[in-house]
Amino acid sequence: MTAPLLETRALCRNFGALAAARDIDFRLEAGARHALIGPNGAGKTTFVNLLTGVLQPTTGAVLLKGRDITSAAQAERVKLGIARTFQINRLFRRLSVLENVYLAVAERLGAAPSMFRPAGRRRDVVDESMHLLDTLKLGGDAGRAIAELPYGRQRLVELAIALGLSPEVLLLDEPAAGVPSAESHIILDAVASLPAHIGVLIIDHDMDLVFRFAERITVLVSGAVFATGSPREIGANPDVRAVYLGRAGHG
């Protein structure tokens, strides 16, 4: 059996006496549509930070395609193909939509260190950024500043920046958080039409989104994996319903 796309082995992270991640064994396959759910304080964000290299684990390992990347820094992991979006928008608010995506694409294509050429003359970077915006139906907004966009479209720019890194692993931290319900369909459509080869891990509270999107669900409770299975299995699991779904009221 080949190694999974992304794997963690007995991953632990302690903050003082608090174990925010406990012995997490997790596998994300290539092309997977995987969801990570759990009540508030379950350690979802800690887990994402451990995957992206923002945090170092206390013990345990993170592997990308079988290669140990536990000690790789954040920037290095991005180069290896792990990208993320943020729960709260982290955009370059005073720059245009195109410039936002340009920054990500320029890093990936190695254009960013270049000092003596106007940024707009890097046609490869501009073309790819525009192409990406077009596929997300953001082409018409390319010239506008982020601050002028409605919140839902700002969330799409979050996604565009992450996709600009051409990731193999994409971590979506509550992609539709804060989006008014009238706009949320554009996020859902965009998530549904992500390139098939990318392994996507979506971290969310929104059960509609999770059950619509995910082929596999991992439930995290108190920093540990509580259950893993198909949406049907998770939905039918009485323990999961007790700790989590019961309160969310999902049928």
Place this chain on the structure above:
Amino acid sequence: MTPSGARWADHPAAVALAGRHRPRAWEPIPWVLALAFYFVFPKYLGFGTELLITILFAISLDLVLGYAGIVTLGQAAFFGAGAYTVGILAKRGIWNEPLTGLILAALVAAAVGLGSGLVLLRTGGLTLLMLTLCTMALLEEAANLAHEYTGGFDGLDSLPIAPLFGVFEFNPLYPKTQYLYVLSVLFVCFLFVRTLVYSPFGQSLTGIRENTLRMHAVGAPVRGRLVLCYALSAAIAGVAGGIWAQANAYVNLGTLGLDRAATVLIILVLGGYGRLYGAFVGAVAYMALSHFLSKVYPTAWQLGLGLLLVVIALFARNGILGIAEAAARRLRVRRAPS
């Protein structure tokens, strides 16, 4: 990657990005004015030279503060490093050719910037601000103590600077050579910074200023970029300091002082930071204001300057250029009502 890539070049956003580095119609104005000054005010060329050097120094600060968002109060450390490089080499009879002297000044200042930047830029905010101040104070005290080399508190005077290209003498009473020399160096350094801020590197500095966390998340080596920018800015400040020492034929502890560092910060805030030309507008406004205020109220003219700064900080965060930009925008909206 993109099957029909060429068509994106026509998109308005792509056109705007591809064209933003092109010179604007008004951009020759400051340079024409600077040249005109040479012919119209031959008696004030000493003042003009000082003004041009201040602009050059302010541009170096704009690169770190306005573009990369590094808040520093210690920019004079590099000005002084450049000035003492020129001063010590000339005084000891080691090197006194002006142009290569400036290159040496830039290299020494860049080395100081690189060394201190590697340590300082691990921090941010108030800590960084204090550490830049400390670095400068340490250098100033070192220059004070190393009396044998630096002349200590008295500094080094009557520096024997060689004629430019072996022909044009630096005459302290009629600083014609100095003025044109400084103007040319300013132009070259300005072009360098201008190219830099519109490049992908400059774009990534803007990204770091706007959202450091996100730049980490797109895989940018944030600290490396900042250190490089800090060292480049230090090199330009070093050129400003070196040329100041050459033009005045002396160097003293004031080149490393807080006074100089604070003044250049005030100038940049006054003119508008992150705008390249804020340095020009700010320096002219500062010099004109201090001249005017010290005539009106010789004993406490800095009070007026302080009050003006308070007003700028409260109501016009983007300085004089920011006010002008807002006015121009409003005019454009009124002209094209749609």
